Amino acid sequence: MNASQQHHSASLKVTGGTLFDGSSAPFPNPGLLIREGRVTVLGAAALSADADDVFDASRCVVSAGFIDLCCNLREPGNGQKGNIATETRAAAHGGFTTVCASPETSPVNDSGAVTHLIREGAASRGVVKVLPIGAITRGLEGDMLSDMAGLKSAGCVAVGNGSRGIRNARILRRCMAYAQTFGLTVMFSPENQSLAADGYAHDGQVATRLGLLGIPEVAETAAVMEMLLLAEETGVRLHLSQISCARSVEMLADARNRGIQVTADVAMHQLVFTEAALAGFDSRFHVRPPLRSEADRQALLEGVRSSVIDAIVSQHQPHDSAAKQAPLPATEPGLSSIESVLSLGLKLVAAQELSLPRLLAALTAGPAGVLGCSTVLSEGAPADLCIFDPDGHWTPSASTLMSVGLHAPMMGVELPGRVRLTLVNGQVAWSDTE
Amino acid sequence: MTATDPSPNHLQLTRDGQLRHFLTLDGLGRELLTDILDTADSFIEVGERSIKKVPLLRGRTVVNLFFESSTRTRSTFELAAKRLSADVLNLDINTSATSKGESLSDTLLNLEAMASDMFVVRHSQSGAPHFIAESVTPGVAIINAGDGRHAHPTQAMLDMLTIRQHKGRFDGLKVAIVGDVLHSRVARSQIRALNELGAEEVRVIAPGTLLPRDVENLGCTVEYDMSKGMKDLDVVIMLRLQKERMEGALLPSEREFYRLYGLSQDKLALARPDCIVMHPGPINRGVEIESAVADGPQSVILNQVTNGIAIRMAVMSMAMGGQMAERQHKQIENEEIRA
Numbered sequence: 048m049n050a051s052q053q054h055h056s057a058s059l060k061v062t063g064g065t066l067f068d069g070s071s072a073p074f075p076n077p078g079l080l081i082r083e084g085r086v087t088v089l090g091a092a093a094l095s096a097d098a099d100d101v102f103d104a105s106r107c108v109v110s111a112g113f114i115d116l117c118c119n120l121r122e123p124g125n126g127q128k129g130n131i132a133t134e135t136r137a138a139a140h141g142g143f144t145t146v147c148a149s150p151e152t153s154p155v156n157d158s159g160a161v162t163h164l165i166r167e168g169a170a171s172r173g174v175v176k177v178l179p180i181g182a183i184t185r186g187l188e189g190d191m192l193s194d195m196a197g198l199k200s201a202g203c204v205a206v207g208n209g210s211r212g213i214r215n216a217r218i219l220r221r222c223m224a225y226a227q228t229f230g231l232t233v234m235f236s237p238e239n240q241s242l243a244a245d246g247y248a249h250d251g252q253v254a255t256r257l258g259l260l261g262i263p264e265v266a267e268t269a270a271v272m273e274m275l276l277l278a279e280e281t282g283v284r285l286h287l288s289q290i291s292c293a294r295s296v297e298m299l300a301d302a303r304n305r306g307i308q309v310t311a312d313v314a315m316h317q318l319v320f321t322e323a324a325l326a327g328f329d330s331r332f333h334v335r336p337p338l339r340s341e342a343d344r345q346a347l348l349e350g351v352r353s354s355v356i357d358a359i360v361s362q363h364q365p366h367d368s369a370a371k372q373a374p375l376p377a378t379e380p381g382l383s384s385i386e387s388v389l390s391l392g393l394k395l396v397a398a399q400e401l402s403l404p405r406l407l408a409a410l411t412a413g414p415a416g417v418l419g420c421s422t423v424l425s426e427g428a429p430a431d432l433c434i435f436d437p438d439g440h441w442t443p444s445a446s447t448l449m450s451v452g453l454h455a456p457m458m459g460v461e462l463p464g465r466v467r468l469t470l471v472n473g474q475v476a477w478s479d480t481e
Numbered sequence: 482m483t484a485t486d487p488s489p490n491h492l493q494l495t496r497d498g499q500l501r502h503f504l505t506l507d508g509l510g511r512e513l514l515t516d517i518l519d520t521a522d523s524f525i526e527v528g529e530r531s532i533k534k535v536p537l538l539r540g541r542t543v544v545n546l547f548f549e550s551s552t553r554t555r556s557t558f559e560l561a562a563k564r565l566s567a568d569v570l571n572l573d574i575n576t577s578a579t580s581k582g583e584s585l586s587d588t589l590l591n592l593e594a595m596a597s598d599m600f601v602v603r604h605s606q607s608g609a610p611h612f613i614a615e616s617v618t619p620g621v622a623i624i625n626a627g628d629g630r631h632a633h634p635t636q637a638m639l640d641m642l643t644i645r646q647h648k649g650r651f652d653g654l655k656v657a658i659v660g661d662v663l664h665s666r667v668a669r670s671q672i673r674a675l676n677e678l679g680a681e682e683v684r685v686i687a688p689g690t691l692l693p694r695d696v697e698n699l700g701c702t703v704e705y706d707m708s709k710g711m712k713d714l715d716v717v718i719m720l721r722l723q724k725e726r727m728e729g730a731l732l733p734s735e736r737e738f739y740r741l742y743g744l745s746q747d748k749l750a751l752a753r754p755d756c757i758v759m760h761p762g763p764i765n766r767g768v769e770i771e772s773a774v775a776d777g778p779q780s781v782i783l784n785q786v787t788n789g790i791a792i793r794m795a796v797m798s799m800a801m802g803g804q805m806a807e808r809q810h811k812q813i814e815n816e817e818i819r820a
Contacts, residue, residue, distance in 0.1 A: 255693040256507070258607040258630030258666055263694070327492075327615075328608035372586055372616065374609035376629065 057099045058082040059473070061434065064104030068424040069111030069411040072404055076109050081430040084473035089426050104434050107467060110407055111424040112144025112175075112431035114414040116234070116312050117288055117360040118385060120146070120177070121451075122168055123161065124153025129365035129451040131165075134385070135173040137450035139469040139476035141361070141386040142410075142433035144175050147418075150182035151209035157182035157193040159201035166202050174476040175469075176431070178418070180234060181206040183222045189213045192225055199229050204418055207234030207288065210335055210380075212270065214240050220277050227283035232417070234286045237270035237295070238262075238336065247376055249337040253322040260376065262337050268294045275302045278309060286417050287311040289362055291336035293346030300355045310417045311355070313347050314362035315388045316456055318395060320344075330371050330378040331454045334362070348400050351409055358414035359392065359406070361385040365452025383452025386443065390462035393437055397463065403437075430473035439465030492614055494803070496810070501803035502614045502623040503796045505632045506673045514641070514677055520795035521642050521788065527564060528790060537798045538567035541598040545571045546589075547626070548604040553762060554626055554636075557786070558601045561793035567599075585609075586617050593618040599801060600624070607631035607666075622804040624796060630666050636761055637670030639792040641678060643785050644716055647757050651678040655713050658701075659686040659742055660720035660769055663693050663731075667761045668720055676700040686710040687742065690731040707742055711751035719744050719760045719769045735768050744770045749779065757781045 059081045066076040068089075078093030079086060088096060118138065121129035138146050148165055150156040156165060162179045169177035181198030183206040185191040195206055206226055213219045213235075226233045243266040248254040250261025271287060275298060278285035287299065290311055302309050316334060321341050324332040332338055350356035364381025371378050388410070395401040415422040424432055440463055441447060443455040469477035490509075493502040500513065527535055543562040547555055550573065562569045574588065592600070599622040602610045607629030614623040627633040641651075648654060656675055662668045662685050675683045683701040685692065697703060704710035711717070722738060732738050744758065758770075758780045766772045775782060 250694045252695050252698045255695055256669070256699060258628075258632070258669055260630075261694060328611045330612075369584065373584070374604065374606040374612045374628075376606040376608070377585075 057473075058097075059100045059102060060093055060096065060098035061102045061104050061109055062094060064107040064109050064434070066424070067108060067110040067404070067407045067411075069415070069422040073108070073407070076104060079109065081470070081473050084430055086424060086426055086428050086430050089424070102434065102468060106438065107434050107436045109432060109434050110142070111411045111422045112433050112469065112471065113142045113389070113410040114418070114422060115143050115146040115361050115363070115385065116286075116358050116414045116417060117149060117314070118146040118363045119149045119151065119365065119381070121365060122152065123164055127367040128370070130172075131168040131177065132172040133449060133451050134363070134365060135169070135175045135177065136477070137363070137365075137448065138175045138385050139471070140449045140466060142389050142435055142466045142469055143361075143385060144431035144433065144469060144471045144476065146175055146177055146385075147204065148177050148179045149209050150180050150187065150207060151211075155182045155187045156180070156203070157185050157187070157198070159194065159197040162198055162201035162203055175471050178204045180204065183208050183226065183233060184213070184218070187211050189215060189218060192222060195226055195231055196229050199231055205232040205234050205286065208236060210236050212236070212238040212240035212243065216273060216277070219273070220281065223277050223281040223283040223285070227281050232284040232286055232419070234288050235274055236288045236336075237267050237274055237290065239266045239270045239273075242266035242269060247333060247335070247337065247380070248325055249322040249339045251322050251340050253325050257325065257328065259325065264292045264294065264339070267292050267336060268298065271295045271298050275307060275309060279305070279307045282308075285309045289314050289317070289336055289360065290356070291317050291339050291343060291347070293343045296346050296350040296355055299350070303355065310357045312358040312360045312414070312417070313351065313356050314384070315359050315391050316362070316382055316384060317347055318344065318351065318359070318401070319391045320456065325375070328375045330373070330375045331382060331456065333375055333378050333380050334382055335380040348395070351401060352405060357409070357417055359388070359409040360414070361388045363450070365450045366454060367451070368453065371454050382456050383448065383450045383454050384456060386448055386450060387455050387457060387462065389435060389466065390441070390464040391456065393464040394462070430470050432470050433466055434468040435464055435466045437464055439463075439467075441465050492611065495807050497806065499803035499806060500796070500799045501807050502610075503634055503800050504610050504614060504623060504625045506634050506637060506670050506677070509677070511677050511679070514638070514674060517638055517792070517795050517799065518642050518645060520799060521638070521791040524564075524791040524794040525788070527794070528787070533564050534566055535564065536566045538562065538565035538801055541567045541801060542596060543567040543569050543599045543601065543797070544592055544597045545569065545601045546574060546592075546603070547572065548574045548602070548609070549627070551603055551627070553786075554603065557789040558626060558793050561790050561797060564790070565794055565798055570597075589613055589617045593621055597621055598804070599797065601626050603627045605629055620808070622800040624800060627666055630664055630669070632670045633666040634670050635789070635793055635796055636667050637674045638796070639785060639788040640671055640718065640759060640761070641674050642788045642792055643759060643781055644757070646784065646788075647781060648715060651675070651680050654680045654715045655682045655684070656680050656716040656718065657684040657686050657710055657714050658718045658720065659707065659710070659744065661691045661722050661726060662687050662696060662720065663691045664723065664726075665720050669699065671718060672699045672701050684710055688732070691726075707748055708751060711748050714752035714756045716757050716759065717744065717749070717752060719758070721761065721763065722765060722768055739768055743768065744774050746771060746773055746777070749774055759785060761785070
């Protein structure tokens with residue numbers, strides 16, 4: 048989108064490596080030719096074609112570009128925490144070619160005017176595709192319906208509640224019925240606000256020992272159950288954002304078996320870390336939903352392996368340093384995570400907790416299915432792809448991170464997986480060719 | 482995969498295992514806890530002299546940083562610092578800079594610039610002293626005077642001193658902690674100390690609404706019925722019940738709480754005859770405890786106050802010693818780098 052107006056005379060040939068096209072299992076790259084922003088040849092014929100540039104992808108994986116269903120770009124309104132230019136660059140550094148922009152901006156994206164503002168910003172300053180998510184209630188206050196039809200015609204791909212719970216089941220039911228009228232997918236972070244109350248950590252053994260205020264599992268599972276029942280009744284397409292509990296995975300699988308139209312995602316950090324990360328009062332790991340127990344982590348991983356969970360997201364929440372420089376309860380939730388998603392995923396692959404094809408599918412075809420679009424890297428398709436070296440390494444630091452947020456989950460730790468090239472409509476969004 | 486070292490010891494101990502901050506009892510071994518108790522014993526004698534001062538902290542500046550008001554704890558810390566000959570500055574921060582919008586970090590950096598050597602910190606948020614020690618003023622010794630629901634390590638240690646004075650040991654003791662464990666930083670530190678020092682059993686006695694999730698993992702058993710819970714006890718510790726607990730639907734009424742969990746003479750009679758009664762104070766008579774018990778022969782509540790000064794002197798002098806040793810280490814290292 049952003050790059051569509053730009054000039055596409057250059058052509059690029061990608062040779063060698065493994066190709067993951069977003070649908071089938073990875074296979075050796077037969078040769079890939081990109082011209083005019085699109086994949087023009089996928090096959091041996093590409094190797095003999097003329098091209099302005101050649102990228103040798105030996106030892107690398109050439110993947111359909113990653114899609115993030117949950118990303119905070121902080122624009123409009125929170126410039127000290129990030130903006131479209133910095134955060135889409137961070138996304139490209141992480142191998143993402145499309146990000147869904149959370150409605151939690153200031154002002155909240157609850158009208159076509161704000162959606163236009165985001166899309167204009169993305170077109171002029173973004174380096175990846177930005178798909179806005181509209182707010183499902185006005186101001187995300189949970190009281191009045193937003194102008195959903197207007198949001199849809201302005202370009203919102205779904206409507207959601209950001210990270211805020213909805214207190215009132217009657218309003219939730221009406222939100223779903225109204226969204227269903229326009230065929231809009233609703234993306235809900237399931238949290239029962241009265242059960243979560245003032246909590247900020249998983250209500251489990253670490254919170255008990257450290258005297259942190261807990262968010263019980265039932266704050267999520269009660270909301271999941273309520274949303275599933277209401278989705279069944281209203282017939283809306285429901286997407287559950289960032290589930291964190293084992294029981295949520297079970298309920299999701301049951302609902303699917305009963306034929307309810309429901310999809311779900313999980314944040315990468317929920318697959319890697321547990322409540323133990325808070326042990327030293329490390330405020331970076333103050334996230335919402337909170338990091339839960341090892342049993343929950345295992346169940347979430349199984350959910351991804353079995354495709355009950357469709358997508359892995361970054362839940363990128365960049366902050367200025369002051370937002371995290373306080374005693375843990377006073378800090379703001381969220382990690383600066385989008386640049387580390389692939390690396391953390393590769394650590395799971397190395398630990399044999401997830402296969403590489405499943406990881407890549409949960410970053411491409413999975414989220415594309417939720418949005419009802421295709422990511423398949425095939426002849427004629429837009430050239431949205433990333434090329435990464437799974438054996439290359441990088442270390443998150445103030446100088447390597449592109450995001451304004453420096454609270455990455457593994458600062459100063461060498462991580463596997465280096466993104467060499469990210470192309471969006473054939474244009475270079477990130478390049479690290481050393 | 483875990484992200485961080487769960488033990489706080491890299492923060493509160495020097496490389497030789499000496500105390501340099503006193504943030505929590507988590508991770509401190511029996512030997513160090515016993516060392517604190519022995520040091521406090523030696524300071525009790527100082528309090529009995531006509532001139533109650535020793536020069537251990539002469540020339541040092543101790544700042545009492547109370548972000549949450551407290552008269553008793555602050556006065557005992559102040560007295561302890563003065564008996565160690567330190568210069569003491571008392572700051573009630575909730576009425577000072579932070580209400581003008583200055584951040585906690587900025588306030589503390591200003592105080593550090595005034596060449597303070599030790600901060601005694603009380604804060605309503607769990608982990609605030611850790612944050613200060615780790616991120617704000619690493620060169621200043623931090624003593625936790627109570628943070629949120631997390632820890633109140635000096636209170637727990639003075640309770641341990643009181644128990645040792647009356648029982649002479651911890652091995653084989655059965656101790657109950659009664660009341661609002663959920664909100665209690667004191668209870669968390671006491672359970673930890675009693676486990677480390679070798680108590681046979683720590684019981685918590687409370688209704689389900691006043692117990693944190695999976696409290697057994699802290700090293701205690703749970704009893705809902707106080708009559709059963711009082712059996713064979715050597716020590717019973719009553720916790721303070723805040724009046725506002727009725728509002729969040731945690732308890733129906735003070736009257737019902739007192740009937741079920743208040744320490745009356747009848748209930749005390751179910752414990753061992755030499756069972757001692759403790760309370761971190763301030764007491765709500767007729768809510769947690771009957772007056773006749775609070776003032777009775779088995780009550781050691783006033784001893785606890787006296788011991789508070791000795792424990793705080795012990796912890797302050799030990800942490801300052803560790804901090805000085807650390808500074809010397811660093812100085813030597815810097816000189817070696819230059820040479």
